[in-house]
Amino acid sequence: MPQPETALPPLRRLWRYATAYRSRIVLATIYSFLNKAVDLAPPFLIGMAVDVVANGSDSMLGQLGIEDPKTQILAIAVLTFIIWSLESLMDYLASVEWRNLAQAIQHDLRVDTYEHIQELDIAYFENRESGDLMAVLNDDVNQLERFLDIGANEVVQMLTTVLLIGITFFAIAPSVAWLAYLPIPVILWGSMKFQRTIEPRYEAVRGEAAAINSQLANNIGGISTIKAFTAEQREVERIATASDRYQQANRSAIRLSSAFTPLIRIAILIGFTATLVWGGFLALDGNLNIGLYSVMVFLTQRLLWPLTRLGQTVDLYQRAMASTKRILNVLDSDPVIVDGSTPLPASAGTGRLEFDDVTFSYEPGYPVLHDISLVIEPAKTTAFVGSTGSGKTTLVKLLFRFYDVDRGVVRLDGVDVRSLPQKDLRDTMALVSQDVFLFHGTVVENIAYGVPDATREDVIEAATLAEADDFIRALPDGYDTLIGERGQKLSGGQRQRVSLARALLTDSPILVLDEATSAVDNETEAAIQRSLARVSHNRTMVVIAHRLSTIRSADRIYVIDDGTIAQQGTHEELIEVSGIYRNLWDVQTGAAIH
Numbered sequence: 226m227p228q229p230e231t232a233l234p235p236l237r238r239l240w241r242y243a244t245a246y247r248s249r250i251v252l253a254t255i256y257s258f259l260n261k262a263v264d265l266a267p268p269f270l271i272g273m274a275v276d277v278v279a280n281g282s283d284s285m286l287g288q289l290g291i292e293d294p295k296t297q298i299l300a301i302a303v304l305t306f307i308i309w310s311l312e313s314l315m316d317y318l319a320s321v322e323w324r325n326l327a328q329a330i331q332h333d334l335r336v337d338t339y340e341h342i343q344e345l346d347i348a349y350f351e352n353r354e355s356g357d358l359m360a361v362l363n364d365d366v367n368q369l370e371r372f373l374d375i376g377a378n379e380v381v382q383m384l385t386t387v388l389l390i391g392i393t394f395f396a397i398a399p400s401v402a403w404l405a406y407l408p409i410p411v412i413l414w415g416s417m418k419f420q421r422t423i424e425p426r427y428e429a430v431r432g433e434a435a436a437i438n439s440q441l442a443n444n445i446g447g448i449s450t451i452k453a454f455t456a457e458q459r460e461v462e463r464i465a466t467a468s469d470r471y472q473q474a475n476r477s478a479i480r481l482s483s484a485f486t487p488l489i490r491i492a493i494l495i496g497f498t499a500t501l502v503w504g505g506f507l508a509l510d511g512n513l514n515i516g517l518y519s520v521m522v523f524l525t526q527r528l529l530w531p532l533t534r535l536g537q538t539v540d541l542y543q544r545a546m547a548s549t550k551r552i553l554n555v556l557d558s559d560p561v562i563v564d565g566s567t568p569l570p571a572s573a574g575t576g577r578l579e580f581d582d583v584t585f586s587y588e589p590g591y592p593v594l595h596d597i598s599l600v601i602e603p604a605k606t607t608a609f610v611g612s613t614g615s616g617k618t619t620l621v622k623l624l625f626r627f628y629d630v631d632r633g634v635v636r637l638d639g640v641d642v643r644s645l646p647q648k649d650l651r652d653t654m655a656l657v658s659q660d661v662f663l664f665h666g667t668v669v670e671n672i673a674y675g676v677p678d679a680t681r682e683d684v685i686e687a688a689t690l691a692e693a694d695d696f697i698r699a700l701p702d703g704y705d706t707l708i709g710e711r712g713q714k715l716s717g718g719q720r721q722r723v724s725l726a727r728a729l730l731t732d733s734p735i736l737v738l739d740e741a742t743s744a745v746d747n748e749t750e751a752a753i754q755r756s757l758a759r760v761s762h763n764r765t766m767v768v769i770a771h772r773l774s775t776i777r778s779a780d781r782i783y784v785i786d787d788g789t790i791a792q793q794g795t796h797e798e799l800i801e802v803s804g805i806y807r808n809l810w811d812v813q814t815g816a817a818i819h
Contacts, residue, residue, distance in 0.1 A: 235546040253322040257381035260315035266308045268523035327373035347627040356439025365548035372545030404499040408492035426478040427547040433471040482540045500525045565644040575603040576734040576765030583633035594788045606766035608776035611785035655728035659740035661720045663712030669704040675731040691726035692752040735765045
């Protein structure tokens with residue numbers, strides 16, 4: 226039985242993801258191999274030079290036909306120039322290829338992860354902090370990029386060094402070669418043990434980094450609230466506490482990673498010293514050529530000294546794998562809401578909505594809607610009222626299929642919304658919510674967000690319908706005014722009217738207003754009511770309201786109480802009978818006071 230993706234090692238999961246880059250990875254690996262192979266040549270050149278000085282015409286080059294020692298030295302010099310030029314070229318090619326590869330994979334991972342995040346359900350975002358996702362998209366992706374940029378090349382060159390020097394040693398002096406390799410099993414065992422020990426510590430580091438990101442994102446988004454309640458010092462202390470936890474998690478990892486390199490150096494010292502002594506004895510006894518002895522001494526240093534960086538490389542690798550695991554866990558998260566395959570029939574589009582015996586719960590066993598059955602007639606205004614937490618906004622979420630019902634059916638023009646592509650479903654609706662979200666950009670860009678190819682005339686027409694044209698033209702740059710993040714340069718009422726204009730521009734057959742006037746002044750409410758009166762004759766209007774004055778003219782009003790339909794009727798019908806609606810009306814009109 227195949228393992229689930231999340232159970233596989235992060236490097237294997239990354240290799241599966243990077244299918245499109247495998248040929249480039251192989252090419253970069255070849256460049257790194259050739260770079261290190263040429264880089265290992267100088268010790269041989271030094272050995273040849275020593276051999277010439279010690280043996281003259283009897284040297285190895287002399288035996289190849291170059292008898293004059295000075296000519297041999299010149300030949301070595303020319304060969305040195307060629308080899309160093311090749312090494313420089315291979316170093317350049319390897320560096321460029323790995324760094325470009327790191328940038329390309331980083332780019333694709335960030336974009337793919339963000340694209341996938343957008344496909345996940347609303348519930349995913351409600352159960353995960355936005356700062357944590359920001360850490361995945363930024364810090365974790367960058368951590369992986371750093372490893373691919375530097376660490377991957379070092380790993381390839383380290384393996385190349387061990388392989389080529391091993392072949393050389395066992396070819397020229399097998400009786401000494403084993404001494405040079407004596408520390409390597411100890412180093413590899415220590416590296417694997419270090420990797421297993423450090424991995425959970427770096428996962429903790431990444432988790433604490435995400436927690437800081439979440440706290441910072443929350444605080445920057447709520448800076449006006451912090452200032453209003455003079456809570457600046459309290460929030461500084463909260464960030465300091467989160468930063469301290471991050472620091473402590475890093476200290477735990479640093480203590481372990483810092484101890485690794487000194488231990489490797491001790492093992493390397495033993496191998497180098499043993500080779501130096503034993504090889505020297507053989508050379509003195511005439512059992513080893515002096516030139517080959519010098520080659521062995523230099524190559525032993527070239528073999529073992531790079532291993533002192535093994536700790537840093539493994540450290541970089543483990544940080545990258547901890548980040549890779551977090552990135553790929555997001556990519557491997559499957560959406561619960563799956564697209565239907567039935568396109569909306571061409572005959573549909575009237576905007577008739579139906580809840581048929583719908584029950585829904587956010588948490589299993591705790592339903593917030595119970596056996597709801599109702600019809601929202603096309604080209605009519607249907608309103609929902611009720612106390613906070615009664616389930617009104619949940620109805621809207623089910624209409625947009627942000628969630629699926631536990632039992633029952635929600636239909637659009639007779640079609641189960643679960644069988645429709647989500648885009649087809651949501652293209653028929655436009656939402657104006659109480660919590661207006663505007664993007665950093667101009668007014669015209671925000672109004673045209675749902676219809677990016679809309680003409681400026683269309684945007685102005687929608688703004689005029691929303692009674693926003695006058696205040697927009699009064700802004701410093703009119704429709705081209707930058708409104709700041711979340712539209713912070715506009716008042717609450719202005720943001721609400723821009724949001725309404727954005728919805729009207731889509732010309733969707735269904736317009737949903739979720740508490741759209743609950744937080745605005747009477748003048749803005751009146752302006753919004755006039756706008757809605759002008760557009761409601763040819764649209765299905767779904768209105769969630771606290772202020773009953775905004776839905777007096779609705780064709781049908783449903784009173785939701787504790788997840789059930791407690792009352793329904795027109796405004797006139799509902800105020801004539803005792804019940805929740807009349808009580809709410811009396812409170813809002815002041816009649817309940819007398």
